[in-house]
Amino acid sequence: MRDFSQDHRALAINSATVKALNLQQLCDACVRAGITTIAPWRDQIQAVGISTAGKIIKDAGLGVTSLVRAGLFTAASEAGRKAAIDDNRRAVDEAAGIGAANLLLIAGGLPPGSKDIAGARQQVHDGLATLLPYAKSANMPLALKPLHPMTAADRGCVTTLGNAKDICDELGDGLGVAIDVYHVWWDPTLPQEIARAGKRILGFHVCDWLVPTTDLLTDRGMMGDGIIDIKSIRGMVEAAGYDAPVDVEIFSANNWWKRDADEVLRICIERFRSVV
Amino acid sequence: MRDFSQDHRALAINSATVKALNLQQLCDACVRAGITTIAPWRDQIQAVGISTAGKIIKDAGLGVTSLVRAGLFTAASEAGRKAAIDDNRRAVDEAAGIGAANLLLIAGGLPPGSKDIAGARQQVHDGLATLLPYAKSANMPLALKPLHPMTAADRGCVTTLGNAKDICDELGDGLGVAIDVYHVWWDPTLPQEIARAGKRILGFHVCDWLVPTTDLLTDRGMMGDGIIDIKSIRGMVEAAGYDAPVDVEIFSANNWWKRDADEVLRICIERFRSVV
Numbered sequence: 001m002r003d004f005s006q007d008h009r010a011l012a013i014n015s016a017t018v019k020a021l022n023l024q025q026l027c028d029a030c031v032r033a034g035i036t037t038i039a040p041w042r043d044q045i046q047a048v049g050i051s052t053a054g055k056i057i058k059d060a061g062l063g064v065t066s067l068v069r070a071g072l073f074t075a076a077s078e079a080g081r082k083a084a085i086d087d088n089r090r091a092v093d094e095a096a097g098i099g100a101a102n103l104l105l106i107a108g109g110l111p112p113g114s115k116d117i118a119g120a121r122q123q124v125h126d127g128l129a130t131l132l133p134y135a136k137s138a139n140m141p142l143a144l145k146p147l148h149p150m151t152a153a154d155r156g157c158v159t160t161l162g163n164a165k166d167i168c169d170e171l172g173d174g175l176g177v178a179i180d181v182y183h184v185w186w187d188p189t190l191p192q193e194i195a196r197a198g199k200r201i202l203g204f205h206v207c208d209w210l211v212p213t214t215d216l217l218t219d220r221g222m223m224g225d226g227i228i229d230i231k232s233i234r235g236m237v238e239a240a241g242y243d244a245p246v247d248v249e250i251f252s253a254n255n256w257w258k259r260d261a262d263e264v265l266r267i268c269i270e271r272f273r274s275v276v
Numbered sequence: 277m278r279d280f281s282q283d284h285r286a287l288a289i290n291s292a293t294v295k296a297l298n299l300q301q302l303c304d305a306c307v308r309a310g311i312t313t314i315a316p317w318r319d320q321i322q323a324v325g326i327s328t329a330g331k332i333i334k335d336a337g338l339g340v341t342s343l344v345r346a347g348l349f350t351a352a353s354e355a356g357r358k359a360a361i362d363d364n365r366r367a368v369d370e371a372a373g374i375g376a377a378n379l380l381l382i383a384g385g386l387p388p389g390s391k392d393i394a395g396a397r398q399q400v401h402d403g404l405a406t407l408l409p410y411a412k413s414a415n416m417p418l419a420l421k422p423l424h425p426m427t428a429a430d431r432g433c434v435t436t437l438g439n440a441k442d443i444c445d446e447l448g449d450g451l452g453v454a455i456d457v458y459h460v461w462w463d464p465t466l467p468q469e470i471a472r473a474g475k476r477i478l479g480f481h482v483c484d485w486l487v488p489t490t491d492l493l494t495d496r497g498m499m500g501d502g503i504i505d506i507k508s509i510r511g512m513v514e515a516a517g518y519d520a521p522v523d524v525e526i527f528s529a530n531n532w533w534k535r536d537a538d539e540v541l542r543i544c545i546e547r548f549r550s551v552v
Contacts, residue, residue, distance in 0.1 A: 110503055114503075115503050115504065115505040115508075116505065117461070117462065117505070121464065148425065148426065149424060149425045149426070149462040149463070150424065150425070150426040150489070150492070152461075152462035153462075153485055153487045153489075153502075153503045154487055154488065157462075158464075159462045159463070159464060160463075160464055160465075162464070162465075163464040166464075185393070185428075186393065186425040186428035186429075186433075186435045187425070187435070187436075188397065188434075188435060188436060188438070188439040188442075189436075189438075209429055211386075211429045211430055212430065212492075213426070213429075213492055214492075216426070216488075216489055216490075216492065226429075227386055227390075227391050227429045228391065229391040229392065229393070232391075
């Protein structure tokens with residue numbers, strides 16, 4: 001297991017952690033903090049265009065783990081699912097244009113009016129099958145992130161690592177998983193599923209589960225402020241072969257999003273060294 | 277699969293659905309509504325004492341699915357775990373005293389200060405192993421209810437039906453599972469896990485998952501108001517051999533708990549016949 005205690009070169013900042021910043025501001029803040037890697041969201045790329053975005057990141061000397069995020073394959077109509085594929089193809093282009101190591105995907109929830117979660121999962125499977133040749137032709141790996149079951153209805157019908165890995169196995173090369181401790185820590189099968197995921201693990205994300213949690217989306221904690229045994233999960237992920245950067249993604253409407261970005265990054269680094 | 281469309285004899289009301297009522301009021305309201313079965317919470321029994329509670333229920337002619345709830349085996353100290361066992365023994369006595377078909381258990385969350393969810397699950401296993409001989413001597417089946425992963429930290433570290441069934445298999449007779457659609461609907465392995473649970477299924481509970489859900493505990497929906505395919509899950513549970521009553525348990529601070537109990541029961545019956 002890597003020793004992060006004196007070294008945060010493996011730390012990547014997901015832009016949602018300091019979401020008030022635009023891409024240039026994010027890059028500047030990371031350079032000031034000695035952070036070498038980012039995971040920007042698509043709106044930041046789209047705001048300046050792919051080529052300018054790529055230049056901003058390159059000029060700052062930063063690496064990119066993932067472009068965040070596409071997927072969201074589920075829809076009530078064939079036209080809706082086709083529009084999702086078209087948007088995912090644009091996301092592949094954006095990811096390639098900024099030199100991202102992979103494109104992060106979330107599944108999508110139940111289509112409006114539907115109660116058919118198995119059908120939604122089939123739509124995700126079919127959407128990925130359609131997208132995959134395009135992503136492979138662009139040499140852009142797809143990283144499917146299973147989401148916490150509390151998001152199953154509205155964002156992530158792929159609710160477990162095992163579920164995501166099964167889809168990977170069905171579809172073959174070019175597709176892997178991103179493991180976020182927030183979304184998977186509760187899973188009784190986590191140790192064996194991380195081992196099974198092995199080389200399919202394309203990303204590892206951290207934040208923390210707060211007690212109490214007051215919102216299903218935007219009440220995530222800074223590493224160390226909650227109850228997730230992050231080091232233990234990182235140990236499993238690294239034992240499975242993962243050696244790429246660790247993304248910090250914290251949705252926090254009432255705390256971290258209200259703070260000064262330089263302060264947030266400073267604390268991310270401290271906690272990365274002490275509890276990740 | 278049983279036909280409930282003209283008949284709600286299989287409907288049981290969990291007292292938390294109409295939580296303003298005391299035991300006598302609950303029984304009276306159920307008799308008025310033509311409801312034959314209840315699942316009272318322990319505080320209602322303790323408020324009048326076991327023998328009076330048993331007499332109130334018997335005089336009303338009502339059956340009891342479960343006494344709700346005990347368990348909560350996890351604690352930071354040996355003394356805390358022993359106190360939990362003692363309390364569970366009292367719950368067995370209460371359940372036997374009111375003629376409940378089983379005693380409903382939830383696991384408990386992480387002990388204060390702990391990040392060891394595997395250790396918490398071991399505490400649940402050990403607590404059940406200690407309690408089981410007492411429950412068997414009282415002929416009182418124990419029904420362990422896996423809870424939604426969003427409750428793992430503070431109430432239910434046993435987060436999946438498969439997890440609960442594994443514990444049952446380790447501990448043998450006298451222990452089974454209660455399946456609540458709210459807690460398990462998101463699980464990609466649900467069909468196979470329900471089939472595997474088979475005759476271990478001691479209870480089946482319904483409410484609905486609302487979109488959006490605004491609170492992790494008290495924002496549950498009336499059957500039909502959310503996105504759970506309740507009939508489909510009931511079909512699986514009955515195919516596995518379940519033929520006992522179906523409990524309605526709705527935690528709803530901002531809606532159903534504010535309404536007149538007779539109205540709530542009337543709508544429970546309507547929805548039981550149409551969407552359960």
